[in-house]
Amino acid sequence: MIKAEIQQEYYQALINKNPAYEGIFYVGVKTTGVFCRPTCPARKPKFENCEFFETAQQALLASFRPCQRCRPLSHPNHVSELVRRLVEAVEENPSRRWKDKDFQELSVDASTARRQFKKRFGMTFVGYARARRMGLAMKQIRKGDAVIEAQLEAGYESSSGFRDAFSRIMGAAPTLLGEKSILKASWIDTKLGPMIAIADEAALYLLEFVDRRGLEREVECLRQKTKSAIIPGITPPIHSIEKELHAYFEGQLKEFKTSLFFWSSPFQKRVWEELQKIPFGETRSYAQLATTIGKPSAFRAVANANGANPFAIIIPCHRVINTNGDLGGYGGGIARKKWLINHEKKGV
Ligand SMILES: [Zn+2]
Structure with missing residues (x-):
């Protein structure tokens, strides 16, 4: 997380459209859901509606989509047509998983796409698409359980937002509450980036960096092995690991005491x-x-x-x-x- 005084500095740079801050930070605008580069020509948001990020990937993981005006994923003064097309293709269907044959349909060479993305943004196109997809799913987690609890009461059938994004990664939602066991997932911000914690009332089942390669597969595996549904929420083991992680990063903890459930071989x-x-x-x-x-x-x-x-x-x-x-x-x-x-x- 970015310190308060640095956020103020970034906000000033944003108001002044200071080009010296290009590539230093990106700003997510909570009211619109888009993220911008510092020099974006659009009307500037209020400070309280800004969320600052040091990389585009972090903004994507926080569920923001790239601004159409300043195109934060293009190098300044050099908008690659290929990159622009790919970013647009992701926005048409952000929860899609990309395969090599999808590139063929767009008449794009997969390795060229990989190289150009890597060069411009320090991540591959597949990494970009994954960050966007995970971000959408994680939005539900970040909002906390209130929204989902309400959806549970109303029945999942009616809640398309939940089904579209969250359930593609966390698995099918329970059809009836209490039908299967339920695990809860929560978002934890750390010095090394956001993490996801999954636990029941007694133990932790998973703790991973949100952008970890293969996370979706891992969650699917957990879901199948434990025959559980996963919904956003907080349980005592999640509280416990959040506190312990904080102490660990502050250099005050060597050994974790949160109970773990081993669901492995x-x-x-x-x-x-x-x-x-x-x-x-x-x-x-x-x-x-x-x-x-x-x-x-x-x-x-x-x-x-x-x-x-x-x-x-x-x-x-x-x-x-x-x-x-x-x-x-x-x-x-x-x-x-x-x-x-x-x-x-x-x-x-
Ligand atoms: Zn913008």
């Missing part, structure tokens, strides 16, 4: 339990981890289980690195892994 559970034994501030290699588990040859399986960890930060899969000292992979992105390792090295 016994082997995965075994790997995750071992991960939890890696002390705060230290790292291990995948090979060391495999040896500790007594399966030194099952190196790949251990790495996979590590990658399938549904409890980002809590189960410290970020503490596992390559034998040669390279960071290795991370579902939430290498920059976050690096940040977490450095943060923990500073100690508490």
